[in-house]
Amino acid sequence: MGYSVLSPTIKIILLNPARAACSREYSINVSSFGPMCASCFNLPPNLFDRPAASTTKGMSVFAMDLLISIFYKYDFNLPFMIVGIETTAHTFGVGVVSCGKILANVKDMYKPVSGGIIPVASAEHHRLVAQQIWDDALSKAGCCDIDVEAIAVSNAPGLAPCLLAGLEFAEAQASRLKVPLVPVNHCIAHLEIGQSVGATDPVLLYASGANTQIIAFAAGKYRVFGETLDNGIGNFIDSFGRYVGIPFPAGPVLEGRAKNGNFLELPYSIKGMDVSFSGMLTKMKQLYDSGVSVEDLAFSMQEHAFAMLVEAAERALAHTGKTELVLGGGVACNSRLQEMCRLMCSERGAKMFC
Numbered sequence: 001m002g003y004s005v006l007s008p009t010i011k012i013i014l015l016n017p018a019r020a021a022c023s024r025e026y027s028i029n030v031s032s033f034g035p036m037c038a039s040c041f042n043l044p045p046n047l048f049d050r051p052a053a054s055t056t057k058g059m060s061v062f063a064m065d066l067l068i069s070i071f072y073k074y075d076f077n078l079p080f081m082i083v084g085i086e087t088t089a090h091t092f093g094v095g096v097v098s099c100g101k102i103l104a105n106v107k108d109m110y111k112p113v114s115g116g117i118i119p120v121a122s123a124e125h126h127r128l129v130a131q132q133i134w135d136d137a138l139s140k141a142g143c144c145d146i147d148v149e150a151i152a153v154s155n156a157p158g159l160a161p162c163l164l165a166g167l168e169f170a171e172a173q174a175s176r177l178k179v180p181l182v183p184v185n186h187c188i189a190h191l192e193i194g195q196s197v198g199a200t201d202p203v204l205l206y207a208s209g210a211n212t213q214i215i216a217f218a219a220g221k222y223r224v225f226g227e228t229l230d231n232g233i234g235n236f237i238d239s240f241g242r243y244v245g246i247p248f249p250a251g252p253v254l255e256g257r258a259k260n261g262n263f264l265e266l267p268y269s270i271k272g273m274d275v276s277f278s279g280m281l282t283k284m285k286q287l288y289d290s291g292v293s294v295e296d297l298a299f300s301m302q303e304h305a306f307a308m309l310v311e312a313a314e315r316a317l318a319h320t321g322k323t324e325l326v327l328g329g330g331v332a333c334n335s336r337l338q339e340m341c342r343l344m345c346s347e348r349g350a351k352m353f354c
Helices: 030-041 061-073 119-141 160-177 186-197 233-243 251-258 278-289 294-320 335-347
Strands: 002-006 009-014 024-029 081-086 091-098 101-109 148-156 181-185 203-207 212-218 221-227 324-328 351-353
Touching (some): 081 119, 081 160, 091 119, 101 119, 119 160, 148 160, 160 181, 181 186, 186 212, 186 324, 233 251, 233 278, 233 294, 251 335, 278 294, 294 335, 324 335, 335 351
Parallel strands (some): 081 148, 148 181, 324 351
Antiparallel strands (some): 002 009, 009 024, 081 091, 091 101, 203 212, 212 221
16 A cells, blocks of 8 residues: 655555456545544544644644554455345345445345245345345445455345345355454344434334334334234235236235225224234135125225234334334335325324335
């Protein structure tokens, strides 16, 4: 590594003999160095204002020493990159973040020809695409392997074969790069990612394939205030889809067909902040066998199932006294669920993030 003081910038040259493509030259503006460190290391920007001990054009000796120390401490790697690997179910994804900014989010989804997810087949898919997705994510982020400071990986909950495939790949990369491997709880991640869209202390309505939960951080702990007593909302929707001949993922198809449907009364099961979908699924199958259209059943399913989720979420907001709702999970992509959550939050003066 070499550096030179060039008014009004510092030029840092990092050479990587092993991979010439990963060699770097950085020009850091003196005036922006303090805010940069404050952003990355939670330091006060004015910490570097030392005019009595300054080098050319005002860069303090203290700041120069700290800058060089940072480069040495972090093995000359700049920018500071954290890579996240997600393999809890049907999707293998790699994200890259730096100083709170998402630089890349690349993923590939396993899609069965018919029926639902086959866990071992999904895991095999993950192993096949892992290296390519990793390479594509780093390329999109504009960095190389040597820039990676740590690897985070989803370790639970999820489909066991899929989780194992992700953990094996993450462990191999962390060992090769000699960086920390950080396990991340899948459910908590859905709650905390709300910060990226502006939420500060929210309740999470977590609506995904296998998981349906109402989660919040309260009294110093992450707590589950409500959850499904049987099927996750996504699995419930996909189960009905398979029954009527719609392959995985059935959610987007049924959402489209619901736009031409009419309302039918279905079982509505909510106990406190816990919900149940098995009775509704049985009734929908019976109605379909009796000749009721998929459009009417899809529309009615959304109106009943999503109303249950919104009711449980509103109770959690009232119970915790919080004023923010984060909608997370794959089913959160449903426009009708988003609309119902937005209306509920508007009526009680809360903010909704999705």
